[in-house]
Amino acid sequence: MAGRLAGKVALITGGASGIGEATAKLFAQEGAKVVIADVQTAKGKAVVTAIKAAGGEAAFIRANVAREGDAKRMVAFTVKRYGRLDILFNNAGVENPKPEVETSVAEWDRIMDVNVKGVFLGTKYAIPEMKKNGGGSIINTSSIFGLVGSPGFAAYHASKGAVRLLTKSTALAHAAENIRCNAICPGVIETPMFAEVLSAAPDPDRARAEWLATEPIGRFGRPDDIAYGALYLASDESSYVTGTELVIDGGYTAR
Numbered sequence: 490m491a492g493r494l495a496g497k498v499a500l501i502t503g504g505a506s507g508i509g510e511a512t513a514k515l516f517a518q519e520g521a522k523v524v525i526a527d528v529q530t531a532k533g534k535a536v537v538t539a540i541k542a543a544g545g546e547a548a549f550i551r552a553n554v555a556r557e558g559d560a561k562r563m564v565a566f567t568v569k570r571y572g573r574l575d576i577l578f579n580n581a582g583v584e585n586p587k588p589e590v591e592t593s594v595a596e597w598d599r600i601m602d603v604n605v606k607g608v609f610l611g612t613k614y615a616i617p618e619m620k621k622n623g624g625g626s627i628i629n630t631s632s633i634f635g636l637v638g639s640p641g642f643a644a645y646h647a648s649k650g651a652v653r654l655l656t657k658s659t660a661l662a663h664a665a666e667n668i669r670c671n672a673i674c675p676g677v678i679e680t681p682m683f684a685e686v687l688s689a690a691p692d693p694d695r696a697r698a699e700w701l702a703t704e705p706i707g708r709f710g711r712p713d714d715i716a717y718g719a720l721y722l723a724s725d726e727s728s729y730v731t732g733t734e735l736v737i738d739g740g741y742t743a744r
């Protein structure tokens with residue numbers, strides 16, 4: 490298949506929903522063979538079916554990115570199925586809107602396990618495979634909440650800030666091996682995660698209006714807005730880009 494990712498193999502965590510789903514579809518459309526790793530089996534398999542129906546190539550593996558054995562297995566599965574690994578999108582993530590005093594230790598640990606340890610583990614096991622191909626591209630999903638604070642989301646802010654610096658560390662450790670690592674900082678994107686944030690608010694309609702008022706561009710982001718950024722970072726078009734953040738936020742952090 491021709492395209493901006495022709496001949497490449499991509500592993501996308503959290504590919505069953507939202508940003509990961511849109512990216513999996515776009516990467517496949519651009520010629521990549523795509524492995525979706527997620528804890529949601531039915532949704533992940535449905536994305537694979539949709540990609541195949543559109544003429545692309547994809548496979549699903551159930552994996553919890555916070556578990557070392559699963560991270561190891563998703564990378565091994567990708568290489569066994571498609572022969573190599575060129576692109577890792579460490580995108581799986583979970584949120585929690587609570588401020589510090591309301592956050593339990595268990596909630597803190599869950600956010601850190603998925604959002605930070607998950608990125609570390611995916612990276613740890615992908616890099617040896619990328620080295621075999623003479624390079625690769627790792628994309629980590631941070632957030633505008635990894636760039637600026639808010640009066641809530643304590644663990645989430647901490648986790649996404651950690652992802653930004655882990656990204657720079659990975660970029661420097663592996664630049665000489667032609668393995669690039671960049672972060673994407675999405676703004677407020679309409680996905681099931683955002684729906685969950687709204688439904689946890691006392692008045693979801695009011696919360697939605699308040700979030701919308703934070704958007705300089707006057708609308709929420711769409712999963713495809715992020716997928717196109719990931720496509721650039723995954724492709725050879727960004728071969729001189731490493732250790733940085735691509736902020737896609739409708740102007741949220743321009744203030």
Ligand SMILES: NC(=O)c1ccc[n+]([C@@H]2O[C@H](COP(=O)([O-])OP(=O)(O)OC[C@H]3O[C@@H](n4cnc5c(N)ncnc54)[C@H](O)[C@@H]3O)[C@@H](O)[C@H]2O)c1
Nearest residue numbers: 503506507508527528553554581582632675677678680682
């Ligand atoms: N939606 C937003 O406004 C927004 C903004 C900034 C950053 N982000 C980040 O973007 C990423 C994708 O979020 P989304 O909005 O598409 O949410 P989403 O909930 O639609 O998708 C997240 C996916 O990750 C999967 N997942 C969760 N925990 C997992 C685990 N332990 N192992 C494997 N898979 C797991 C979920 O099953 C789901 O399919 C996340 O890292 C999120 O923090 C989202």
